[in-house]
């Protein structure tokens with residue numbers, strides 16, 4: 001074990017993790033995160049506690065005991081899995097971890113193996129005495145299966161192994177580059193995420209021979225009418241308090257910013273933004289709307305048979321303050337009472353949005369680290385439209401944040417486009433800065449007094 005802090009170790013670790021290609025397709029036999037668990041074990045020189053609910057789907061947990069049992073414990077919980085990537089569309093092999101032009105290229109470079117590597121290196125510094133150790137426990141849990149809902153990773157740890165991950169504060173994803181406004185720079189910190197309220201829509205009809213459709217109910221046609229209506233109607237706007245706190249940090253033109261705060265003008269402001277930055281427009285839309293997207297359709301068995309059932313999976317995402325009744329209200333309004341009654345909507349996933357407070361010991365520590373590295377403690381509290389493992393801890397009232405520190409080689413919206421996108425890459429400098437930044441966060445967390 002080296003006796004100095006080398007941020008280059010985070011780069012080497014990131015390269016190794018990308019090359020392990022722990023691709024999670026959603027199939028329980030994919031992922032095979034045990035390979036990256038071994039990489040982490042080897043690097044740390046410690047076994048940790050391995051939890052492997054299904055062969056190959058491993059997570060590893062380490063707990064560095066603090067010296068004051070009454071001091072708050074901090075959990076770093078990065079994931080090891082990544083989503084698939086189609087080689088043909090990439091500039092470099094998505095699992096080659098090619099180092100070129102100052103970047104590390106590959107699936108997971110942004111989501112989230114950059115942070116995973118930084119957190120593992122910081123944990124090593126802590127255990128090697130290369131950093132001031134906070135009084136409370138520091139836990140590192142490198143987990144499987146985040147990309148398919150965490151059932152074999154964080155969800156399993158929280159539900160079945162709570163003793164391993166017991167904590168008072170959490171650091172996980174999502175981290176993004178700094179934002180520049182007329183008042184200077186601000187560091188985005190993920191504090192909230194939308195709630196997936198997924199629905200399986202089913203239409204039924206009367207079966208019969210396809211040659212004589214007169215007077216029959218065709219389930220595919222009924223469902224088709226519903227899908228077209230859902231797709232063709234405006235998605236409900238909602239300007240949340242969290243959005244009002246955040247929108248100024250985007251540093252957009254002042255007229256556009258003003259419009260983005262008013263539910264009546266949000267949609268036209270988004271149209272304006274889409275003309276020059278579609279990724280940003282898409283993200284703003286998600287942050288200000290209940291979104292509905294029909295993503296799977298099944299129905300019928302044979303070209304000459306009138307189908308009696310058809311299904312559609314609809315990905316619906318709720319903003320803070322919305323619940324299942326808002327979904328039903330919207331669907332009833334869009335479909336009309338008759339069509340609404342013809343279709344059953346069965347919950348596939350029923351979660352409301354979650355968020356953490358923008359105050360407290362870890363929040364203050366992030367602010368102090370930002371002051372140290374950026375010269376400002378302005379933190380921009382951000383909501384992500386996707387789900388992360390943070391939700392399992394926010395459910396238990398544990399403040400959970402995502403943060404890192406990047407250089408200016410990718411803007412906020414360029415980074416948005418890289419999540420699950422092509423040519424995902426991160427600059428080497430960003431990986432090193434994030435590592436130093438997280439080390440400062442933990443030291444600042446440890447040195448704070450009073451408030452726990």
Ligand SMILES: [Zn+2]
Pocket residue numbers: 079111112146173388
């Ligand atoms: Zn992720």
